[in-house]
Amino acid sequence: MGTGLSHFCGFVAESFRDEGRVEGRGEDILRILAVRGVPVPDEARQRITACKDLAVLDVWFERAVTATTVDAVLAES
Template sequence: MAADLSFFQSETAQNLRAEGRAEGRAEDILLLLERRGVDVSEQDRERIRGCGDLDVLGVWFSRAITAQSVAEVFASGGGESLG
């Protein structure tokens, strides 16, 4: 008997996977900032954790690599509207 795997292809499953990727990326950003010694307020932590847009989180992650402050992570440049 073949197992019904339709759930794993469903929109719900896709949304759960995307949510998990966003949560993981947010935690990566926070860890990176912490390890680099950048202070992150509780409000900024919630903003990062609350973001579900993988593209925005990707930009923030890239900025977090060199940012000296969280403001630099969130700064919009080049016409981007982030967060």
């Protein structure tokens, strides 16, 4: 007989996956900017790494592909 924890384990696993996606997306943004030679001041770097909203990070990621400044990446829509 099962312990009934499968739902909990699934929830925990999904939470870890989401956390990994968020962390990875922030790293991706910083990497794109670095490869493109866009300077990222410490304050902006901290804002990117502290963001936990995947939707916001996705917008920043798309902007990082073409932006010439970090301000253009982080600009309010």
